[in-house]
Amino acid sequence: MAYVFQENVFDVIVCGAGHAGCEAALAAARLGASTLLLTGNLDTIAQMSCNPAIGGQAKGQIVREIDALGGEMAVNTDATGIQFRLLNESKGPAVQSPRAQCDKKAYQFRMKHALELQPGLQIFQATVTGLIVEGGKVVGCHSNLDIDFHGRTVVLTTGTFLRGLLHIGTNKNEGGRLGDFSARTLSGSLEASGIELRRFKTGTPARVLGRSLDFSKMEEQKGDAQPTLFAFHDTRDPEAMFHVEHAGQCQQGWAPGSDQLSCWMTYTTERSAEIVRANKHTSAMYSGQIQGVGPRYCPSIEDKFVRFADKSRHLLFLEPEGRHTDEYYINGLSTSMPFHVQLELIHSIPGMENAVVVRPAYAVEYDYAPPTQLWPSLESRIVEGLFCAGQLNGTSGYEEAAGQGAVAGINAAQKVRGGEPLVLRRHEAYIGVLIDDLVTKGTNEPYRMFTSRAEHRLLLNHGSAELRMLPHLRRLPGLVGVGRLERIEHKAERVGHWCAQLESARSHGVTFGDLIRRVGNEPELPAEFLQEDATVRDEVLYRIRYRGYLEREGRIIERLAGLERVKVPADLDFLAIRGLRKECALKLAAQRPATLGQASRISGVSPADLSVLLVLIESGRAGDGTAPTPPQSMPAS
Ligand SMILES: Cc1cc2nc3c(=O)[nH]c(=O)nc-3n(C[C@H](O)[C@H](O)[C@H](O)COP(=O)(O)OP(=O)(O)OC[C@H]3O[C@@H](n4cnc5c(N)ncnc54)[C@H](O)[C@@H]3O)c2cc1C
Known part of the structure; x- marks a missing residue:
């Protein structure tokens, strides 16, 4: 007979303290849900299983979005980073991505301490061996310690641990990582609940x-x-x-970005x-x-x-x-x-x-659970109240895991309090693209985020993440503190103010906006503007410089909603369209969709491909197959 851990039923039980689990637990607790984080080993919290780096192409933007949602990964990286580089510095800001090498152990210790200090969150070392499901709804989980845990929702973030098997030549060992355990029985419990599992693999160097x-x-x-x-x-x-660092004893001894x-x-x-x-x-x-x-x-x-x-x-x-x-x-x-x-x-x-x-x-x-079994909130379609995030959903990468973790934690808390789930749209966030891709198309190989997966990546520059998340922060009080929310509101107001101001005020008869857009021009800008915070200035200049493209994106977003109405010319030569991936062009040529709506339902046709088609058809150049080419500073499809 198992002992029941505490009399209270937790609002949210998170199983696994990898990158997904840490963000899930923090987000749920910050939204006021009583949260329990169970993990097989407290000493491997937030362990980087592979390389000691966070960020990079598209992943850096995800980390910014996690930060904008009140998550911990960004601060933890800054506080424990030992090398920082901005990738694509010479290209347009839309594709610039921060990347950092971290002190692997410092990263783990600091994240563990952040969890320990979080009000409303309890952490406990135990390996979850099975779910407790009643009437199609999860109500808790069993553990290897003969202790049961009861909760209204469960977030599973078990990474590479489900039936994990390690290979070196012909040598085999069970484990989620070298030196770690393998979660053997949990897979069986998931399958018994009707959840399908499949196998993926990944590897790491010496x-x-x-x-x-x-x-x-x-x-x-x-x-x-x-x-x-x-x-x-x-x-x-x-x-x-x-x-x-302020509340605890774990001073790192170096300031972010130094030494x-x-x-x-x-x-x-x-x-x-x-x-x-x-x-x-x-x-x-x-x-x-x-x-x-x-x-x-x-x-x-x-x-x-x-x-x-x-x-x-x-x-x-x-x-x-x-x-x-x-x-x-x-x-x-x-x-x-x-x-x-x-x-x-x-x-x-x-x-x-x-x-x-x-x-x-x-x-x-390891086993993963094909993510098409999830709702866009990351809740299981099969077991109510069960949320899944991270490598378990077929992704690869710390940032992809953490982004899903944050959303799963938020939505588990929202479910308990009867609130609307957070579903980020594709033009709002890379996390939105990630989750939409996973739950609508699934993945037949470990899914990694690339800038090319986001058709509206011009809108997803890393500097704007807080402004993009602002509407969600307003309706999810607690994710960020009141003071920070006010500062983000203020930032949004300043950005709006200066965009309008610089588009109307003139210098020698020309608006500042036009001067900024002149290639190679470095106009003298109003002194008051130059006194604004750098993050405000950078975002304003970005919006003004790329105004035409950003407005076009806005129009595309509106029009994508009406895909069914857009007719694809019967004689369109898909194979001659620049910017369309070969694999997609071949499929379109074979199936010849009548409308973009039809095209969108052909497997292998990505939203990025649809954008290329839409721009081409709208420009009236569908006949000659030449899509308008973005300028050098813009990312190519
Ligand atoms: C060998 C290896 C190589 C990798 N190579 C790459 C790479 O090259 N590029 C890349 O992007 N990514 C790579 N990854 C993947 C990367 O590590 C993961 O994407 C990322 O860590 C996933 O985060 P997660 O939170 O989903 O899971 P993890 O970080 O794996 O964390 C899972 C957590 O759950 C806990 N746990 C598991 N089962 C249970 C249970 N039953 N009960 C309680 N706790 C449990 C574990 O202790 C752990 O804390 C690699 C991973 C491994 C193992």
Whole structure:
């Protein structure tokens, strides 16, 4: 007979304290729900299973959106970051993305402390072994400790742990990560409730000791002198900004963005290619030992030498794992070949001839639950009150997991208090694109976010995340504090004011707006404007500079709502349309939809493809197949 944990029924029980679980638990508690976070091991809270980095293309924008929703990932990254870089700095702001290397352990400790300090949230170490479901509704869960937990909703965020199986060559071990447990029985419980599970796989490279590396043979990559932080520090009050550091004992000893560490670049050699070719058959992936599907965009080194056979060498990054460890992560050298082959391979690379390996590379296979079984709120269509987020939904990546976690936590709390769920639309947030893609189309490989997945990415620049989330923050009090909400309102007001002001005020007879839009022009702007906070100035300049494109996006959003009314010319040559993906063009050519509405229902036709078609048809140039091309500074489809 199991002991029942506390007499009270929790509003929300979150199962798993990875990146999804932490955000889910914090969001639910911040909305006032009594929340319990159960996790198999308190010492691995928010562990980065793979590389010690947050952000990058599209992912950086997701982190900003999580921050705008009151989440923790951005502040945690800033407080524990050891190198900051703004990617695509030379391109348009719409595709610029912040990225940071973090101190892996500091990241975990700080997140654990943030959870400990959160009012309304209790954390407890236990492995969930099954759901308690009554009449199609979840009412709690069982654990390995013979303790049962009762809750009105459950958020599952079990990552790579469901029937996790680790592979190194022919060697197999059970586990969600090397050194971790495998959640075996929970899968059976989900299946017994009618939830379908499938297998995916992913992999991670070996870790080596820095003192055994010859950095003189590598190229140094420093962080940005002016680091781009992730959190919107301008709208936080100083107390909230580093609440953990102020309230707790865990001073990091360095300020965000200061005292950065370098990464190092090196390349595989001809010898590396020979080793891989000679031993490819021993890799767990190639020997047929792994059944799960892996991410195409994150290929193992054996995959790279096969798929990109014409490339003579592959770039690798040596990334420090923290300030208080000498471990380096070899970014780009993921493999599931036997350990002795891994060693030979590593030693064939300049600077790593004498590398001491402290953790082997491996692949992990795990169960995921196809996300088409979820409502857009991330609640299960099969078991009421059950929410799923993160790698469990078929995604890959810390940021994708955290973004879903925040939404699942919010919606679990909303369900308990009878509120409207938060469903972000595709033009509002990358998180909206992510969840919409998952629940409407599903995924047949681990899903990663790219800017190209977002058809309205011009509207999703990282600087505007708070303004985009503002309508939701107003109706979800608690997600951010009252003071921060007021500052975001103020920011929105200032941005609106200056956009209008600069479009109407003139300098030498020309509006400031027109002067700003003149290519290569650096107009002298009103002194009062220059005194505004940099985040306000940047957003105003972005909106003015790209006004035409942003207005066009707005029109497209309105028109996409009426897709059924848009006729596709019968003679349209899909294969000649620039900007349309080949795979999509072939499908359209084969099925010849009569309207865009019909086109949108063809599997493999993405909203980005529909946007290309819509612009083409609306421009009246459908006959010659040439879609208007965005200027250099705009991201291409
Ligand atoms: C080997 C490996 C390589 C990876 N490589 C990449 C990569 O190259 N690129 C990339 O983008 N992503 C990669 N990932 C994925 C990345 O780690 C995940 O996307 C991300 O961590 C998912 O976050 P999550 O919160 O969904 O799950 P996780 O971070 O996996 O966290 C799951 C949490 O749930 C807990 N848990 C699990 N089951 C139970 C249970 N039954 N009861 C209680 N607690 C439970 C665990 O202890 C853990 O705290 C890799 C992961 C692994 C393991």
